[in-house]
Amino acid sequence: MNREFCQRYLEDPEANAAHLAECEKCRALADSLQSSVLVQRSSDVRELPLAAWEGAGHRSWPLVAAGLIVVALIAAFLFMETDSSPWRALANLPSADVLISTLRHMGSAAQNAPASWQLVVGILFVIVNAIFIALLRRAPRGIDV
């Protein structure tokens, strides 16, 4: 067995196929690789687990319509029963002016907060965002679809 020939064979098996006839070790390696390829080829695609993308593009419009109609009908029935409407719930929410005014108040409160509070918020801001960035650096683990 010549180590140099073995190396050449490993680098380009097809061009140095004749080497297999004279080297038992490389022949055994080639046989093992071939058998693993054959095993892979013999696997039945239908026996493989169902991939996430299979059938994913199907759009079940009847189910969508049924879901929307059922939810809308139940909500409308309950509103009728209580003699109210969704708009009344929206009317209870603060307007944009009130929200902006509240934000301004909170901004001034942040500046007038005790020094200990400001220090704690500052330290927490740095620590939490450092952890946040460290967690964001991890690559997703989900399988390919």
Added chain:
Amino acid sequence: MFRRVVMPAMAVAAMLAVMLIVLPAGAIGSDRTIQARQSHDRYAFGHDTIIDSPVAGSMQAYGGSVEVRDVIDGDLLVFGGNVTFSGRGRVNGNVVYAGGRIVDGEGRIGGEAYPLASIGGAAASMTKTAVVLSLLFVWLVAAIIVTLASGREVRLSSIEIRASALHCFVLGLVALTSFVLTAIMFSYLVPYLIGIPLLAALAVFAILTKIYGMVAVFHAVGTLVAGARTREQLASRKWLRGDVAMVVIGVLLLGAIRLIPAVGAIVWSAASVFGIGVALATKFGRREPWFLTWRPAEA
């Protein structure tokens, strides 16, 4: 989704912020004006307060209750406590409160009383179930639109939830805390106008993250409960197949759980945390790194 909506929204907010910094005409007031406006305001942090003398400005309390025995000329903001009126107590402006309630406030508030809660929470006087169902209808429509627009991304995120649920949950919790702390930091800039666009950009990003993440959670729940396990099962199904169907099933299931008192709110909140986590973990389903690592060029 990220390229179409989030990036343009963030870019517009960033441009607006830069314009406000660069163009001094956009600035409001001077330091003197702010000082003058704030000089009558009163603050309380971490303790209860009794207002027994007139307040010319606004009153704010964080982490404590307020008993109003005299007149507050401006607004009253109370976070994490109750507002109790007694004697000649009155608020001429608005009362904004969260995490508490107003006691004996009838006819004593010149403006309006706003509970800083969700729409469902604000609708205490109405049938809460009806409001929750209305919101569920909105969620259903939004989920269908997002899935039709970017089904592949939603599917990728859904797989990520099932593959590494703990990471998504922890990331969601940390992200939520980070949003709150960043909002507090931005609120320091509110008096200088730049703070409002920054807060608005943060709010837009947080809301988009939550919406996209919830759709991914709906997909994951739908797939776990009603997803096909084999090809034969998939082929035999007429309705219960495809991304849209899984999302609809997920919305209806989580929506039904949402209607259960106490448990529903906890489950929905947990789903929100998962959603925010998975949206950020997968970069809105694009599975690209958030940060590029610098590496020297190899010869």
